[in-house]
Amino acid sequence: MFARVLKPKVRSLFVQSVVLIIIGAILIGWSQSIHIPSAYNTFLGIPYDVNPTFESSLYEILALVVFGVLFLGFGLGELAITPYVYLLEKRLFQIPPPPFNPSFRKTASFCRYCGTQNTPDAVFCSKCGEKLT
Numbered sequence: 001m002f003a004r005v006l007k008p009k010v011r012s013l014f015v016q017s018v019v020l021i022i023i024g025a026i027l028i029g030w031s032q033s034i035h036i037p038s039a040y041n042t043f044l045g046i047p048y049d050v051n052p053t054f055e056s057s058l059y060e061i062l063a064l065v066v067f068g069v070l071f072l073g074f075g076l077g078e079l080a081i082t083p084y085v086y087l088l089e090k091r092l093f094q095i096p097p098p099p100f101n102p103s104f105r106k107t108a109s110f111c112r113y114c115g116t117q118n119t120p121d122a123v124f125c126s127k128c129g130e131k132l133t
């Protein structure tokens, strides 16, 4: 039961983390591909000494880097917790179901008169012979 409930969760978590990492990588790669001709100085591919004509490109690069890092960060975070979710799920799954024994369904009945414990199916007390209720 736990496997059926949780297995798709760990799979979708893994898929989601991979998708986020790919999106992050694409955004960061995209930011690196934007060329600003007048940029003399760059820091991690982000130009910071720019001719005002190319300011919009600069913001575009900054936005792509920021979102790329966010996606990459969430993706890596999810990827990092995936093994723990998997182990948790596996541990929950491995809890053995309680053994099914029909004789445990009824509890042992005690005699109202003498207190003797009788078998669940007994109708009369095994000691005093009174009817069990």
Ligand SMILES: [Zn+2]
Pocket: 111, 112, 113, 114, 115, 116, 125, 126, 127, 128, 129, 130
């Ligand atoms: Zn009895």
